[in-house]
Amino acid sequence: MKTLKLSVIAAAVLTTAGFSQLAQAEVSANFGATSNYLWRGVTQSGNAPSLSGGLDYAGESGVYAGTWVGTIDWSGDDSDTKGAEVDLYLGYGGEAGDFAYDVGYIYYYYPSTGYEDSNFGELYFNGSVGAFGFGVAYTINSEADNDAPFGTGDLYYNVSYGFELPNEFGLGLTYGYYDFDTPTSESDYGHFQIDVTKGDFTFTVSKADEESGSDDTNFAVSWGASF
Numbered sequence: 001m002k003t004l005k006l007s008v009i010a011a012a013v014l015t016t017a018g019f020s021q022l023a024q025a026e027v028s029a030n031f032g033a034t035s036n037y038l039w040r041g042v043t044q045s046g047n048a049p050s051l052s053g054g055l056d057y058a059g060e061s062g063v064y065a066g067t068w069v070g071t072i073d074w075s076g077d078d079s080d081t082k083g084a085e086v087d088l089y090l091g092y093g094g095e096a097g098d099f100a101y102d103v104g105y106i107y108y109y110y111p112s113t114g115y116e117d118s119n120f121g122e123l124y125f126n127g128s129v130g131a132f133g134f135g136v137a138y139t140i141n142s143e144a145d146n147d148a149p150f151g152t153g154d155l156y157y158n159v160s161y162g163f164e165l166p167n168e169f170g171l172g173l174t175y176g177y178y179d180f181d182t183p184t185s186e187s188d189y190g191h192f193q194i195d196v197t198k199g200d201f202t203f204t205v206s207k208a209d210e211e212s213g214s215d216d217t218n219f220a221v222s223w224g225a226s227f
Contacts, residue, residue, distance in 0.1 A: 026057065026058065026059075027055070027056070027057050028055070028056050028058075028226050028227065029053070029054070029055050029056075029226065029227055030052075030053060030054050030055075030056070030068075030224060030225065030226040030227075031052070031053045031224070031225055032051070032052045032053070032222065032223060032224035032225070033049065033050070033051050033052070033222070033223050033224075034049065034050050034052075034220050034221070034222035034223070035049050035219075035220050035221045035222070036048070036049070036050070036204075036218060036219065036220035037050035037052075037070060037071075037072065037220075038193075038204060038206050038218055038220055040156065040176055040178060040191060040208075041176065041189070041190075041191025041192075041193065041206050041207065041208030041209075041212055041218075042191075042208060042212050042213065042214070043214075043218060044070075044072045044073075044074065044085070045071065045072055045073050046073035046074070046075060047218070048073060050070055050071045050072065051070070051071050052068060052069060052070035052071070052224075053068070053069055054066055054067055054068035054069065054087075055067055061092075062092050062093050062094045063090075063091075063092050064090070064091055064092070064093065064104075065089065065090045065091075066088075066089055067086065067087065067088050067089075068086075068087040068089075069084055069085070069086050069087075070084065070085045070087075071083075071084060071085075072084065072085050072110075074115075081114050082112075083110060083111075083112025083113075083114060083115050084110070084111060084112055085108060085109075085110060086108075086109040086110070086111060087106055087107070087108055087109070088106070088107045088109065089104055089105065089106040089107070090104055090105055091103060091104020091105065091124075092104065098129055098130060099127065099128070099129055100127065100128045100129075101125070101126070101127045101128075102124075102125070102126040102127070103124070103125045103126075104123075104124055105121060105122070105123055105124070106121065106122050106124060107119070107120075107121040107122075107141075108120055108121070108122075117143045117144060118143065118144065118150075119142070119143045120139055120140075120141065120142035120143060120144060120150055120151075120152075121139070121140050121141045121142070122137040122138060122139055122140065122156075123137070123138045123140060124136070124137040124138075125137075131161055131162045131163065132159075132160070132161050133158075133159070133160040133161070133162070134157075134158065134159045134160070135157070135158050136155065136156070136157050136158075137155070137156045138153075138154070138155055139151065139152055139153060139154035139155075139181075140152055142154075146181070147182055147183060148182065149178075149180045149182060149187045150180075151180075151181060151182075152181070153181030154178070154179065154180050154181050155178075155179040155181070156176060156177070156178050156179070157176065157177050157179070158174060158175065158176035158177070159174070159175055159176075160172060160173060160174040160175075161173050167198075168198065168199070169196065169197065169198050170195075170196070170197040170198070171194070171195070171196055171197075172193075172194070172195040172196075172197070173192075173193075173194060174192070174193040174194075174195070175190065175191070175192050175193075176190065176191050176193075177189070177190040177191075178190075178191075178212075186211065187211055188211060189208055189209040189210075189211035189212040190208070190209050191206060191207065191208035191209065191212065192206070192207055192208075193205070193206040193207075194206075200223050200224055200225050201221070201222070201223050202220075202221070202222045202223075202224075203219075203220075203221055203222075204218075204219065204220040204221075204222065205217065205218070205219055206218045206219075206220070
């Protein structure tokens with residue numbers, strides 16, 4: 001499901017520097033670790049630590065592509081269910097005055113035993129004006145049942161706002177809402193997230209509606225670096 005890299009690190013890029021970095025970079029690698037891999041308000045690692053890494057290419061035109069791999073555990077109570085998430089993405093980012101935008105496609109691939117029929121893709125659009133960010137993702141080519149969550153036709157919306165704090169700290173606020181294309185709206189849920197950043201570290205507090213499967217307040221400490 002959604003990567004730490006794209007949901008937290010890219011959100012910080014949107015709210016601070018836009019996408020001007022795309023014109024400066026060519027090939028980069030990243031590595032990260034988190035005490036709890038959270039995606040759209042829900043743990044993907046069974047409330048346990050997760051490691052990740054990836055490679056990215058960004059051309060001067062604004063076109064970018066990359067891959068990211070992270071460890072997951074959707075059950076959280078059985079070592080046999082530990083697996084990997086592999087994300088493949090291609091997109092284009094640019095700026096028009098104060099408006100920064102990013103449009104692309106991402107495919108979530110789960111190669112491990114026990115995660116069959118979980119793969120799906122998303123078309124996404126993200127934008128920002130100053131410190132305000134927003135985005136929408138639409139699920140396509142999903143292997144899940146179309147009448148079940150994460151099937152083709154799902155929509156995810158989010159809005160965010162970033163603040164600069166003293167001593168080079170940063171504060172990010174995000175609200176997201178998952179609108180599943182199912183016969184009823186019983187699975188739809190919203191979630192709220194607070195991210196406090198300092199250098200390569202992020203402290204996250206996240207809470208989702210009970211329709212997500214858990215309304216517990218989740219905490220995570222994450223570290224990530226690119227080179």
